[in-house]
Amino acid sequence: MAEDEQTKQAKTLKQRVWEIIFEAETPAGKLFDIVLLCFIGMSVLAVMLETVAEFKDKYSSELLFVEWFFTIMFSAEYLLRLWCSRKPLRYATSFFGVVDLLSCLPTYITLFLAGTSGFAVVRVLRLLRMFRVLKMAHHVRGAHVIMQGLVRSRAKITVFFFAILMFAVIAGTVMYYIEGNVEGTSFTSIPMSIYYAIVSITTVGYGDVVVQTNLGIFVTTIMILTGYAVIAVPTGIVTTELMRGKDNESDHTTDACPSCGAHGHLADAVYCRRCGDRLDHD
Amino acid sequence: MAEDEQTKQAKTLKQRVWEIIFEAETPAGKLFDIVLLCFIGMSVLAVMLETVAEFKDKYSSELLFVEWFFTIMFSAEYLLRLWCSRKPLRYATSFFGVVDLLSCLPTYITLFLAGTSGFAVVRVLRLLRMFRVLKMAHHVRGAHVIMQGLVRSRAKITVFFFAILMFAVIAGTVMYYIEGNVEGTSFTSIPMSIYYAIVSITTVGYGDVVVQTNLGIFVTTIMILTGYAVIAVPTGIVTTELMRGKDNESDHTTDACPSCGAHGHLADAVYCRRCGDRLDHD
């Protein structure tokens, strides 16, 4: 009986922690979100500055301290999330579960590898910490609207992606035929020419590869104009797609699934659309 | 009695000045707007030309005269605006009140600092005068339609902004890993690589940082194509947002609030939506 009481109380504690770290409706939950966002931002900034030679030389001990501070914070957050999930394994194997783990793991591994292992592995691990930025998506509200827009237009965006690629392959081959034999050309191979075509069609235009012949200028001009006229089509398709879905954008709750932590459920949802568990805490 | 008469007349003068400098419905008000716009344009042009070495050497005395002419004009305008506002403090602390003050203040301060102070301060003050261009927003009709469009899509634009940033951080890190160790690379640090990623995704493409390895070319190509496909989504979201709000765009008056000078009130508005004061002159 007493044990049952304790279990109940523990559950309430679990539930309270859950509300703070997974949801954002209570003041504590909002504060947690904001603090975490700042921590993510600062920790990513620290990893970035580590690669700037002059900064690293000057503040190397401060960077080390900051690194361990954030690693311990993110480890604590990860363990808390594991503990208060009803199905920890499901959270651990979800996208954000993996991201949360990757946010703290690399620092520990580099500790064990220090000195013994090669430079390449350490370098990957160091850079992996940059992926902490993905934790942000967890906490930025409305991100799922963008995601839904992209997912809904997925099929058409894919087709468009391939259409551009096919166009670029053909245009690149033609450019390679025209410019490939000119002395001092930058069109040294078809992949290079396709790179040029894509950089041109998408209006990026670095200018590291440029045409030299008159025919090349003419073909480039036609290619750019065609790409420019074509850009309107995918934009229009996505707008149409988004407009059609406008009415379907019902109210989403900020509640997360207690089992796997998935966000973006509809207000009237009873079961998680990702793992099928009940959304309410019993 | 006589004093009361005088007060009334003064009030009518105040009101008439108000109508001329804050509103644009009377012929005098329209003329004032046009003249002021020309003055702003010419004064900004003068500050710009001051920084062109060859021009400054040739016309330094003319530029000095022009500078003082516009400073006195803008000072007079600022004092008039203060005088005819019903709540001068509110105008003075509003966005345009500060901009109007900043339009004339720097010239006076440089006068007192001449010779005594360092170059850096004078330089900031000189350049601050460029912000006069913001006075224009005051007088360009329809600017609030763009502003409303932006404000209404604020949340989604912010999410999009962060989504691009996150994408650029990840892509930049990957590019740094690929290109960072190549000899003579421009990818000297992660911030530099993120700069490259943003310049590429947004299709700016300066070409000051370019890839050298084959893998780098491949990843850049994928990155650009993804960015290109993604550009359609925010465009579509804003269009949807604007279309939804189409019916709400009721008629706006060109009248300004007599207390704080805020523009863009609805035709049937009785109270200012910024400071809550009555909009009519009693």
Added chain:
Amino acid sequence: MAEDEQTKQAKTLKQRVWEIIFEAETPAGKLFDIVLLCFIGMSVLAVMLETVAEFKDKYSSELLFVEWFFTIMFSAEYLLRLWCSRKPLRYATSFFGVVDLLSCLPTYITLFLAGTSGFAVVRVLRLLRMFRVLKMAHHVRGAHVIMQGLVRSRAKITVFFFAILMFAVIAGTVMYYIEGNVEGTSFTSIPMSIYYAIVSITTVGYGDVVVQTNLGIFVTTIMILTGYAVIAVPTGIVTTELMRGKDNESDHTTDACPSCGAHGHLADAVYCRRCGDRLDHD
């Protein structure tokens, strides 16, 4: 009586010529349009090739012949248009009347100036012939849909234009402050910095002016991302504008006004919307 007959016949001839050169509904009118479009294209191409040194040296006599052939053709066309217009002066002073005149005049003037006049005047006259390309707008069907779209969104495009300009002026000034004192900088003056800001915000990105300092990179990144997010707004505004006007796009006739030659009249129009004359031949 006989004279009256003759006048009537002349009028019918005039009308028939009118139908051929101003309208495009008869087979002869369509043929005339196509031939003229080819002539314009070829004549513009000839002027273009004249500026290519290697081509000019090789084919200078051929280019001279081609030039005179097209000049005489366009002169004949201009005279015919003048002759068959009911109010020749109105046609002559209309936009396309001036363009048509400018298409043949420069060649005659260079003939008289040959040898006597300076190089600069001849050069302007030579290049003026490139404006023949504007004659095309006369004959490209559907051009008025684009024009109407632009005209209808005129006010909002203007505001957007100024908003971008104001943003660029502020951003350029800030960049000048950051980069202006660095050695070997390209930010030599504020106009140069504003050029950089506009080239960046509009995603053109030539790369002739690039930042050197870390702070400059950071500010540029923010500036580009803001510009990129903002691009969606004018696009959305124009789409909304075009959609609203969709129903109003009634059928336009291909008939031109017999007095001034204006195109794009509605099917039920009785009077020219430009000059107010009756549209039918009496």
Added chain:
Amino acid sequence: MAEDEQTKQAKTLKQRVWEIIFEAETPAGKLFDIVLLCFIGMSVLAVMLETVAEFKDKYSSELLFVEWFFTIMFSAEYLLRLWCSRKPLRYATSFFGVVDLLSCLPTYITLFLAGTSGFAVVRVLRLLRMFRVLKMAHHVRGAHVIMQGLVRSRAKITVFFFAILMFAVIAGTVMYYIEGNVEGTSFTSIPMSIYYAIVSITTVGYGDVVVQTNLGIFVTTIMILTGYAVIAVPTGIVTTELMRGKDNESDHTTDACPSCGAHGHLADAVYCRRCGDRLDHD
């Protein structure tokens, strides 16, 4: 009687092969599609890598083997398509029939030409194999939605294309007049200046041609801003076009016409809209 039976069985075999290689509704048909897409991708990749000098030197024998493997595969596919079409000639003369033939023919021709013919012909034939990528359009579902969007907006896109071209011709001529006489200019001829104008207006901005004079910078700035404001119009037009057609996008079947192999028929179509033959297998 037995022969009739055999014919019937043969027909069923033909029909079964047809279902596999032309349609994608049966599991076998889907598998065939996926395998073919992989083969196309790999074969195009092989041709691309052949032009990379270091790769070609290392793996020249492997590339030769791969080339013949894919050529034989595509030949078999082409012959099967010919065999199971009810009207082989119609398939052979259709767009995809020609593409399918071009996918295998060049390899055979180079075999016969080896040693005897000049380099130029062999080079064209080698590069022609890149057009295999067009076979992909055959198999990418939804490609016809993009195509229909483009076709439906065809007239307006053409007008827009010409409008941009006319604008670029005028702007390029003006730039040539301004920059053409400066020493060390890149604006060596009008075609070069038009290339600059198009690269600028479409926001590509390679940076290989850049202005040197102050006036040139000013005109470029105006040109870019105008182009930037104008981009919204075609986008809006296409969106409007696509939205109008939204309701017409009825369900399309994945069935292909048994005579000519055309795709994208409506669910209730009885006759092919391309060749007029019945769509069902009798």
